[in-house]
Amino acid sequence: MLIANLIIMIGFIGIGIKHFVVKPIQSITDQLSVIQGDQIDLSKKIEIKTNDEFKELVLAFNDMLETLKGVIGVVRDSSNQLTTSTREVSSSTEQVNEASREVSANTNQLAIQAEEGFKSISEVNKELVDLSGLIKNSQKKAVSTHENSQHTFQLASDGKESVDIVIDKMGNIQTKTNETKEHIAILDKYSKEIIGIAQMISEIAEQTNLLALNASIEAARAGEGGKGFAVVADEVRKLAEQSTDRAENVKEIVNKITETSSKTVYLTEESQKEVEEGVKAVNLAGQSLEGILQAVQTVVKDVKDIQDASNENITSSEKIVGLLDSVSEFIEQTAASTEEVSASTQETTASLDTITDRVDEIKKMSVELNTTVHQFKTH
Structure with missing residues (x-):
């Protein structure tokens, strides 16, 4: 009986990990693949619907993309000049x-x-x-x-x-x-x-x-x-x-x-x-x-x-x-x-x-x- 409960608990934990960890990571990975592409598209943003540490990670990453976009723009202008x-x-x-x-x-x-x-x-x-x-x-x-x-x-x-x-x-x-x-x-x-x-x-x-x-x-x-x-x-x-x-x-x-x-x-x-x-x-x-x-x-x-x-x-x-x-x-x-x-x-x-x-x-x-x-x- 204890083993059965343990198995059920592990199953719920696995489902929770898949929903709250694996799924957000997979979403972020898919969006990163779109951004990477043949040409790194800094105009796109990563979107996530969670309110946990993953959202903070995505917001920080989006800020980094915005900063990088500005740097690339400055570098492009400087390069053209x-x-x-x-x-x-x-x-x-x-x-x-x-x-x-x-x-x-x-x-x-x-x-x-x-x-x-x-x-x-x-x-x-x-x-x-x-x-x-x-x-x-x-x-x-x-x-x-x-x-x-x-x-x-x-x-x-x-x-x-x-x-x-x-x-x-x-x-x-x-x-x-x-x-x-x-x-x-x-x-x-x-x-x-x-x-x-x-x-x-x-x-x-x-x-x-x-x-x-x-x-x-x-x-x-x-x-x-x-x-x-x-x-x-x-x-x-x-x-x-x-x-x-x-x-x-x-x-x-x-x-x-x-x-x-x-x-x-x-x-x-x-x-x-x-x-x-x-x-x-x-x-x-x-x-x-x-x-x-x-x-x-x-x-x-x-x-x-x-x-x-x-x-x-x-x-x-x-x-x-x-x-x-x-x-x-x-x-x-x-x-x-x-x-x-x-x-x-x-x-x-x-x-x-x-x-x-x-x-x-x-x-x-x-x-x-x-x-x-x-x-x-x-x-």
């Missing part, structure tokens, strides 16, 4: 090496040119004397140009003021044109009213004429007693005909006025367009004059600077003549120094060759480091 830097250094050393070779070749030529330069000093001295005279003449011309530019600036300022006045006048013309257009519209309205009145007068005259005709007929029927009345009716008829004629004349005159008003409106509108274009053109002219004014201001300043520079050049040319003796001595020293430079350049070339070899080794190490880093996946 190292690769870029070695390429730049390699390119720079090649350029410097080439430059040092050119310097070595040029130093010999420099010694020859130094001797020729020494011979040219006396000629330069003579040219500087002539140049000093030319600078003085230029200084005088600069003074004259400065005065002319100031006069030009004043003219441009006056022109700008005139354009501003023209712009103001054009605005007044535009206002008056609009008023004229409004007055012509009122005149056209009155003309139409006059035509209506003339038409009414014509109609009244026709009716009066008809009444006068009827009165003449009645007067004729009345005999001798209606003769006086017939004369009056005839005069009334004549007045009616004259009124009709006058009304027609008024209508013709008003029609001509209306036609003239229409033409005047059209011409006024065209004038208004021309005025608007003129305003635009004058505004553009004002802007152009403003630009000219600014340009002239710049010219005045530049000419003043040239004048000042000419004065400085006169002083400088006199100093240069005094420095030529020092230059002659310096050229002699330069000729002696070129030999030392040639020797130093050869030593520099040898050092650059050594640096190039070291850079090649660093490039090789950088490639190997990149290969190693790319075995890790961080995202």
Whole structure:
């Protein structure tokens, strides 16, 4: 019985170990296999649902993976920067090496040119004397140009003021044109009213004429007693005909006025367009004059600077003549120094060759480091 209980207890213990120990270990092992893979994937995390020491172990391992991911990222960035830097250094050393070779070749030529330069000093001295005279003449011309530019600036300022006045006048013309257009519209309205009145007068005259005709007929029927009345009716008829004629004349005159008003409106509108274009053109002219004014201001300043520079050049040319003796001595020293430079350049070339070899080794190490880093996946 005791043995049976012991066997049962061992069975439960085995089940417990399998559930609480073997199963979590197997889960961790499986997830580690996924992380390992062909490429170490540091972006994955190990997950476990227990709350015992295994969870603490997994959390610590995940923290280690996060830290390792950061380290790998830094190493990758540093490796890429190292690769870029070695390429730049390699390119720079090649350029410097080439430059040092050119310097070595040029130093010999420099010694020859130094001797020729020494011979040219006396000629330069003579040219500087002539140049000093030319600078003085230029200084005088600069003074004259400065005065002319100031006069030009004043003219441009006056022109700008005139354009501003023209712009103001054009605005007044535009206002008056609009008023004229409004007055012509009122005149056209009155003309139409006059035509209506003339038409009414014509109609009244026709009716009066008809009444006068009827009165003449009645007067004729009345005999001798209606003769006086017939004369009056005839005069009334004549007045009616004259009124009709006058009304027609008024209508013709008003029609001509209306036609003239229409033409005047059209011409006024065209004038208004021309005025608007003129305003635009004058505004553009004002802007152009403003630009000219600014340009002239710049010219005045530049000419003043040239004048000042000419004065400085006169002083400088006199100093240069005094420095030529020092230059002659310096050229002699330069000729002696070129030999030392040639020797130093050869030593520099040898050092650059050594640096190039070291850079090649660093490039090789950088490639190997990149290969190693790319075995890790961080995202």
